[in-house]
Amino acid sequence: MAMESSSAASGGSTRREATRQKLYEAAVTLIAEQGFSATTVDEIAERAGVAKGTVYYNFASKSVLFEELLRHGVGLLAASLKEAAERTDRDGGSKVDALDAMIRAGLGFIAAYPAFTQLYVAELWRTNRAWQSTLMVVRQDVVAVVEGVLRDGVANGEFSDEIDIQLTAAALVGMVLVAALDWQSFQPERSLDDVHAALSRLLQGRVSGRR
């Protein structure tokens, strides 16, 4: 995942931490490609360049490794969105600007950690999974940031008070998520700016306006 790439990152930069990081990175790619069940612990260890025993020295089980990975990644995404919204606020931007900035931040995150995003999308709507509750919490973290901006926008009259905040937030997140995954998978040569412009136009209803 290469999240927290600088070695002097948060938390304790012990040797243990470095190993865990390597394991995260190996696991996220493999699980994104193959899914959780189809990915073996041996594979993860091998890709991380580490002995199998080390995996179990650092994580209680395969699913615990996965859950910690999820929390790790979503934390970064939510923080990035929040930061984008707040920055726009400080600069005196409108709420549309804030949404726009969040779209860009979302795209940036997905471009940086495509594997994580794939994995997240693939697992989010599954039921009957051990880590379902982890995912719910984690989803709420992200959607809540968007909902907050929408709510503020309605309050200050910038958005129609007829919008359905929950549904609209979900739809916006979905729009960015799917467009970005499509971009990565099917036309990776496009630039972030390109994709951002297309989504921005859609957001601002400038599709049906005939230029």
Added chain:
Amino acid sequence: MAMESSSAASGGSTRREATRQKLYEAAVTLIAEQGFSATTVDEIAERAGVAKGTVYYNFASKSVLFEELLRHGVGLLAASLKEAAERTDRDGGSKVDALDAMIRAGLGFIAAYPAFTQLYVAELWRTNRAWQSTLMVVRQDVVAVVEGVLRDGVANGEFSDEIDIQLTAAALVGMVLVAALDWQSFQPERSLDDVHAALSRLLQGRVSGRR
């Protein structure tokens, strides 16, 4: 999935066909809940009320069963979208109306076959899967319908010629997909009309217009 529920449906209404149908229905739910790899053939057989051998009598392998399931489901979705677009055309509606009708058709499909949709989303962006090519084709079937409407709209001046057809189509599909899954998972009490209205508003840029 209950697709093709009438017993005198297309194809041959043999005993075999009925069994295959039962297997589809069993498999789609289980795979949506647990994922492909985590779902065992024994489970599928049991849920379908059939012996394991029957699964292999009817399908060459577990993944062939899955691939046929995918084609089966996506065929229905694409047909439903196409039908919605054409109906709008016949009634002399605009291209925005066509998009709107497709959103409704998409929501209707997802409401009718939520498990299939979950499964589709979860598998679509995985790489390194045996059925990757099946998925690509199948995705194109759906996105192409939306692209077609966008293209027509640009041609007749209804849409800005600056829109990026591919990206916009993907984003629209994503918007509907994710909003609908969220609806089903997190606020199933909402009506289809509710959800449709929210998305329709977003599509037509009536979010930032201050009523």
Added chain:
DNA sequence: GTTTTTGCACTGACCAGTCAGTTCAAACCA
């Protein structure tokens, strides 16, 4: 000298796919 990692052998559960044998229903016969 303590923490962490390694390497590897081992276990027990689980699972995809097989196959020899059984059931079913339609067609044919008397």
Added chain:
DNA sequence: TGGTTTGAACTGACTGGTCAGTGCAAAAAC
């Protein structure tokens, strides 16, 4: 009508292999 044949459909015990997780002694790292 009732009996018989035939092939398609179905069954479920079995096999060969895979994989999560364990245990541990010795080596590295700090």
